[in-house]
Amino acid sequence: MQISAESVLALAPDAASAKAANGLTKPGQWPLLGANEAAVWGECQGSSRYQTQVDLSGPSFRCSCPSRKFPCKHGLALLLLWAKSPALFQTGPSPAWVSEWLASRTERSQKKEEKQREKAAEKAADPNAAEAALKTAQKRWARIDKGVAELQQWLLDQAAQGLGHLTPDSQDAWDAMAARLVDAQAPGLAQRLRYAAAALFDGPHWPENVLRRLGLLQLACDAVARRTALGEGAIADVRALLGWPLDKDAVLAQASPVRDQWQVMGVIQEEREGGLMERRVWLHGLHTGQRALVLDHAFAGRAFEQAWMCPATVDAALAFYPSAAPLRALVAGAGSEADAAPAAQGAGTSTPAQEWHAVARRMADNPWGFLHPLRCHDATMAHDADHFYLHWGTAVLPLQLRQADGWTLLALGAGHALTVQGEWDGQALRPLSAHSPEGVWIWSPA
Numbered sequence: 001m002q003i004s005a006e007s008v009l010a011l012a013p014d015a016a017s018a019k020a021a022n023g024l025t026k027p028g029q030w031p032l033l034g035a036n037e038a039a040v041w042g043e044c045q046g047s048s049r050y051q052t053q054v055d056l057s058g059p060s061f062r063c064s065c066p067s068r069k070f071p072c073k074h075g076l077a078l079l080l081l082w083a084k085s086p087a088l089f090q091t092g093p094s095p096a097w098v099s100e101w102l103a104s105r106t107e108r109s110q111k112k113e114e115k116q117r118e119k120a121a122e123k124a125a126d127p128n129a130a131e132a133a134l135k136t137a138q139k140r141w142a143r144i145d146k147g148v149a150e151l152q153q154w155l156l157d158q159a160a161q162g163l164g165h166l167t168p169d170s171q172d173a174w175d176a177m178a179a180r181l182v183d184a185q186a187p188g189l190a191q192r193l194r195y196a197a198a199a200l201f202d203g204p205h206w207p208e209n210v211l212r213r214l215g216l217l218q219l220a221c222d223a224v225a226r227r228t229a230l231g232e233g234a235i236a237d238v239r240a241l242l243g244w245p246l247d248k249d250a251v252l253a254q255a256s257p258v259r260d261q262w263q264v265m266g267v268i269q270e271e272r273e274g275g276l277m278e279r280r281v282w283l284h285g286l287h288t289g290q291r292a293l294v295l296d297h298a299f300a301g302r303a304f305e306q307a308w309m310c311p312a313t314v315d316a317a318l319a320f321y322p323s324a325a326p327l328r329a330l331v332a333g334a335g336s337e338a339d340a341a342p343a344a345q346g347a348g349t350s351t352p353a354q355e356w357h358a359v360a361r362r363m364a365d366n367p368w369g370f371l372h373p374l375r376c377h378d379a380t381m382a383h384d385a386d387h388f389y390l391h392w393g394t395a396v397l398p399l400q401l402r403q404a405d406g407w408t409l410l411a412l413g414a415g416h417a418l419t420v421q422g423e424w425d426g427q428a429l430r431p432l433s434a435h436s437p438e439g440v441w442i443w444s445p446a
Contacts, residue, residue, distance in 0.1 A: 007309045008079045010267060010444040011059075013069050013277075018444060021076035027088055030081065034098075035089040040082045041098045042089075044074045052078045053098045055105060058307045062101055070303040119249060140185050144224065144242060147184020151177065151193075152221045155214060163207050171197055188243030192217055192368075216368060233324035237366045246321065248330055257317035257332040260285035262292065264310040265373055265421040266432020268443055275299055281308045282373045282423065282432065283318070283329075291358070291373045292318050292329040306331065310433050310442050325365035349377040349419075352393030359424065374429060376420045381406075381413045390420060390429060400428040405443070409434055412441050 012018035024044060027033075032043040041053040052063040052074040061075035082089060094102070154177050174197040181190035196213035199206050223230065223238045230238065239246070265282040272278050281294040296304050308314075317333030320326040359372045379392040388399040388406035399406065412418065413436055422431040432443045 003079065003083045003309060004311075004440065004442075005080055005083050006440060006442040006444070007311065008076060008083055010310060010442045011071060011079075011307055012076055012445055013071070013269070014445050017069055017071075017073050017076060020073035021080055024073060024077035025081050025084065027081070027085070030078075030088075033078075033081070033089045034094065035082060035086070035091055036094060038102060039094055039098055040078060040089060041094060042078045042081075044077070046074075050074050051097055053101060054079055054082075055102060059309065060105065060307060061303075071307075140244070143185045147181050147186050148189070148221050148224045150180060150184075151189065151217065155218055155221070158214065163210060166200060168201060171200065174200075186242045188241050189217065189220060191243070192220070192241075219367060231324065233322060233326075233365075236322035237324055237368065240321070240323070241368045251321055251330055252319050252332055254322065255319035255332070257319050258285070258288060258290060258329075259315075259317040259333065260288050260290070262286075262314050262316055262318065264308055264312045264314065265291075265375065266423070266443060267308050267310050268423075268430070268432055269445060272297075277302075279304055279308075280371070280423070282421070284373070284375070286313065291327065292320070293327050293371075293373070294318075294331065295328055311435075311440065323366060325362040325369060327362065327369065350375060352376075352395065371423045371425055374422060374424045376418075376422075376429070378417045379420050380415065380417060381410045383410055390431075392420075397424075398428040400425075400430040405431070405441075408441055412436050412438055414438065 009018045009021070012021065024046075029046070030042045030044055031049075032041075034041050038057070039053055039055050041051070044050045044052055046065075048065075050063055050065045052061075052065075054061050054075060059079065061071035063072050063074045065072055065074055067073070093099075174193060178190040178193045178197075181187070181193065192213070196210055196217065199209040199213060202209070220238070220241055223234070224242075227235055227238060236246075262283040263286055265284050267279065267281050269277055269279045277298050279296045279298070281296075283292040283294065284290075285292070294308070296306075298304050316331055318329040319332040321328045321330075355374055355376070359374070362369055362372060376390060376392040376397070379390050382389045382391055382396070383406065386403075388401065388410070390397040390399055401409075409418070409420075409431065412434060416436060418434050418436045420429070420431050420434045422429050422433070424430075431441075434441045
């Protein structure tokens with residue numbers, strides 16, 4: 001498994017952890033360093049002597065330090081040191097404290113799979129489960145119908161009065177409507193309404209942005225009213241829009257896994273309300289050409305089930321959530337490093353027309369999809385005042401990124417072509433990875 005310092009720092013939970021890890025990469029701070037095909041390990045001498053280990057199949061981290069961050073600075077520093085100076089690591093069998101941890105991880109994984117199979121078998125054997133689920137769904141739809149009817153009237157009132165009547169104090173009324181949607185068991189619609197409210201008086205084009213977002217809410221009202229005429233995929237999209245949870249076990253049981261060598265286009269972590277961390281992993285199937293989003297959540301300080309590094313190519317089976325435009329997926333089969341070469345450089349290319357056609361088709365099938373993966377091959381960076389842009393084909397894309405990252409990408413391109421991969425929200429592109437003959441850039445929280 002070949003990794004870069006940039007891909008390691010992208011795993012940091014925050015900028016402070018990345019900075020602290022960089023400060024722990026002096027060989028003298030590590031009296032013990034070892035590695036084999038399965039793991040790397042070491043002992044870091046600080047206020048105490050901490051035992052740190054990394055399972056390379058994830059990668060997954062473990063450290064004896066008391067830090068609540070995951071991965072901690074010691075785990076990041078160990079992997080950084082291995083990426084920069086692998087010759088410092090003594091190869092051979094792992095010590096007992098490493099091999100025991102690896103064995104326990106394998107045992108837990110096997111028990112988890114067995115428990116999932118038992119749970120699925122219990123559901124299949126329960127003759128009353130389907131009837132109970134149907135009654136529960138009918139009750140929820142009844143509450144949603146009432147909430148959507150109220151939202152429909154509220155939208156008509158906004159259209160009748162016009163946006164000109166709005167003031168900064170109107171935010172309270174919009175929040176109240178969102179709260180009623182939560183009570184109607186449609187938290188997804190409440191989130192969309194708050195998203196529309198966030199655009200009020202935000203910039204010179206706020207009326208256009210607000211109308212676009214309210215229009216999608218009107219479309220949602222129409223879809224709920226006409227749900228019996230929709231196909232299964234479209235109904236699944238409406239349920240997801242409403243915030244109707246779908247059990248992961250149900251996804252794994254219903255979907256036909258798609259096995260491929262999945263190229264990691266980019267990974268990003270963002271903090272949501274209540275300290276909840278959201279991680280989005282964008283993948284591209286090298287053989288199927290299919291794009292996928294692995295979306296995970298964890299509370300701050302807790303570890304995600306699986307770590308993803310960029311660039312990398314992983315051989316795995318993905319189970320896609322039901323949708324008219326399948327994009328979100330779960331890992332249905334254990335992945336492994338399939339390509340040691342930097343994935344972004346080993347991938348096939350696509351034209352701007354092909355990329356935009358894929359986005360347009362996905363939006364037509366599921367108009368509520370918010371983010372779309374884009375690979376911009378043969379693009380050049382540009383800078384104007386305080387803004388960065390990407391010239392790609394005949395388009396000029398505004399970029400959503402930090403100033404420091406913008407200058408880094410500008411230097412990486414040096415006026416020449418780049419391949420930039422990221423997520424498109426309909427107005428701007430957020431770069432998550434980029435490469436040129438001069439090197440690679442990867443998004444990180446630092």
